[in-house]
Amino acid sequence: MPAMLKRFWLWLGRLLGKTLLALGVLGLGAWAIGEAYYGWKFSGPVSAEEQIPPGEAALTQGIIEDAIRVVEQHRDNTRVLRDAHAKAHGCVKAEVNVLADLDPALRQGVFAEPGKTWQAWMRLSNGNAYPQFDRVRDARGMAIKLLDVPGDKLVPDPAHAREQDFVMFNHPVFFVRDVAEYKQNFAAQADGKKVLAFFPGWDPRTWEVRHLITALKTLAPAPASPVDTIYSSVAPYKFGPHNIKYRVIPAPENCPAYQLPPQNTALPNFLRNALYQQLSLDRTPACFAIQVQRQNPDYYMPIEDTSVEWSEKISPFETVATIRVAAQDFDGTEQNLFCDNLSFNPWHALPEHRPIGGINRLRKAVYEAVSVYRHERNEESQ
Template sequence: MTNPTSSTIEQEATIDDIIATSLQAQQKTGPDLRQIHSKSHGLLSGEFIIEPNLPEDLRVGLFKTPQTYPVWIRFSNGGAPQKRGQFNSDSQPDVRGIAIKVMNVDGQKVLDDEQKTQDFILNNYPTFFTKDVRDYADISKAGSGELTPERLEELGYAFAILQKIVSHKVGNPLLIQYWSMAPFKFGNRIVKLSVKSQQPEQPPETLPESENYLREAIVKYLTKEGREASFDFLIQFYVDDEKTPIEDHVKEWQEADSPFIKVATVRIPSQKFDFEERKRLDEGILFSPWHTLLEHEPVGSVNLSRKRLYSELAKYRREQIAQRSREPQPYVAVED
């Protein structure tokens, strides 16, 4: 039987490895840019509206009282920069993400770097692409020649899921569904989360050729056409380890086993957002699933790895921005 202490030490070492690899990549592709979900399609203001008349067992944490909170919402591609300061085209296969920062949230938080926020981070696929943190760490080494043929074969399932995830065609990030992939506490119970557009679109057969067509689609929808977008914020409850496993991150929690329950609405009014001041705020803002009330604390090994990874990368990025502003260094040509 595995000793829990040695297991924890091994997991921490794996997370150290992931952080070191990510920091190296961040240094190479842009120290002041995000390494995860680096390309933004827009940082939008909106509202998080708690459902009125929720039953007593759903009045937990953020959802305890029916009220409306202000939010910042960031849509993004999952990948890192292609090279220093240059992002992949939106027409390239990638994960599409949504990050929601609810503000003016009172209550005890897990982390103390933000006092009144509750963050939710979701992607456009129901599951993670690796079963555990060790596989996640090794996936990033797949192209470097460090892994044996046997190990690459073991990771075949992850490459297949990744291929499925990135092959989803998205015409407009405002009009699709997103999932939390990993589980969270909901008081003394456990849930997964989903954010589903109230105006869903059919996946487009062909994608626009523009490199930034996803940002352009949001600009057209919210700014030029003056429309608003709304999402249902949904939860799925844990049932048992077979139907809704917590640590097997590649098994989807089926709606037949655990139906979605609506607990809030995310509303994004028509607005202008494609300007430099908003882009600067976008670059400086930090989203983490660990910016949370105790009642919604992240659960499972993948979430545990995200706690340190997001924090370390953001800290490094902010230090680089501050250092450059405080005392700029001489120009050095960067190979690109």
Template sequence: MSFIPLTAYVDSLPPDFEATEKRLVAEMEAIMRSKTRTEGGGRAIRGAHAESHGIVRARLEILGDLPRAYAQGIFARPRGYDAVVRYSNGVAHIRADRLLGPICGLGLKLFGVRGPATLDEDDDAQTMDLVFFNTPTFFANTAHDYLTIQRLIETLPDAMSTPLLRNHFLQELLTSGGTAEPENWLWDELLSFLSILDLGRQNLYLYTYWSVGAFRHGDYIAKLRVRPTEATAAAVVHREVNTVQDDEPFRDTLVAETGERAHEFVLEAQLCTDLTRMPVENTSVEWPVSESPFVPVARLSIPQQDISAATNLEAADATAINPWRTREKHVPLGEINRVRKDIYTRSAALRRKINHQPVREPAHPSDVLRWRGPSAPPG
């Protein structure tokens, strides 16, 4: 199998990218300040993945004897990293689970990662973040389209509550808020969003999570995913997420499973073999495994632990996960990933300022997990 070298990918941005990005960040900050008053009760909440389900201590072990193309960057040789994993809901609201959709996120923060950080704010921090979603595609690909879709995201999941609202939402998405000509309608993005509607609710340990966007993988281009091992998938006891009988079933089943047994997952890489069939700039298209299979590169272990305390949710909320907090050999690629860089960074900075949360990156998982609110910051 022949993999596309990184040098074959040309990173290009539209002329209006910077202006559009500035508008996006300004709108995001305005929305956050407004919701601090109206929904957060004086606390700033995220513009996406606002509802934390919990944060757990973990360990990532890089596998040995990987094929050369996969043994790149932090995966070049076997070693272990202490880590934390934050689980969250994908929308921008804090509500009971029955009032939220099924999109969920997995944010992985590694500790002890050597090398210069790619975010200026991190200075000498030895952390590295990976961001995953329980869907393989995303429904925005350009800064211009994301400007429209950010406004639409604010209306979820309420926008799906009636046929009239749902049709309006889908029309706005398809036409990029009425700005796209029919030949440029966002069909891939619309199909990506519709696929999300088919997601079922289940224990967070049972989902497969994808990186969605493409990343540099040393000399190559890759997407990543995290999936439970067969043993973990079979051993999960609290499988049902019942939003009728329980307001917070995602949180409650996560607490129960984590408190009763350990769980293991496989981190896999899929290398690009064809920039047409496996595009970098179109995250709404799933890369076919028939072109390039996912190959295990690491094992993620979550030991049995008690995460039932309310302070666990405080710690999850205070933890900033940014896909651009990485190393040069793993930088995100594509326009939508460039958009995420400024949005994630500025959003985290504003949220930490309003909520009096720590600004510096933690040095160890214990710095994250012992968070007790602004009166006792970690470190």
């Protein structure tokens, strides 16, 4: 009997070993096929101009309707919140300083004058449409509004006539490629059918596994502090004659050395607490750098597909300005209400910084419609 059991366990061990080996080989094979496929699919050259597909306007109108549904689903008592990035960690005053020795080719728009200092508001936030606990996996956002910016803007709105906005979140790519996929994905989520967001039907050709992986990476654990992560534009923009993506990175070397005390991450608003600890209690500024990455259309650096990361090996990021968030008190009732009423839109911009690509065209319509709806409803409730 013991010999029989021994032979059985040896046989079972060999079977499991062969099964794991077969699964490993299968996985490596699938990975190799995927790498070869995307290496072929994501090969240049690409267009340096926008390419607007037919039917985009109708899709955009449907997305606006879905966005307003989401806003209403997540009403906070009597106030209507944003359809995304509803929960702010704080709005803080900042200074944006253009590099004094900036490369002449990068002296564009608000960065045209080397050494120029802009006063700004910076809003730091979670990505979700509902104000959830900070420890929940989520995207994190940074929006910057430069003030007293002269010149005609892309959106002829007197309320934003002297503003230049930059809108980012902390992942380099988006989990949809274009407006058509966004419509299908967002409608499924608005209906509470999250599985259908990436698997809309039984046909495997419609599945978006790569984009599901991107979405899961985007829903990351919270950083130690809102000032301790990289924020990316994701979508492309003009930068004078250039097509670029931009990002904001921490630049602690430009500020006094600082070590954030350990935070209680079980608290619902520990990211706000971390920001308050540094700026308001310890009176220590936070520093960043604004960088741009120029498109090289000879390689696969597409304008119309925001799910593709532009290669830093081909086109490294270049610093154009620094940001300094001085020590300050920001967590008061009046300022928090002011923060909630601020509207950030990448189309609040000079023509030199015009947003380009389908997702940015979508943003223009959706941001404006939801912002108007939100402010009108909030005024009615007062």
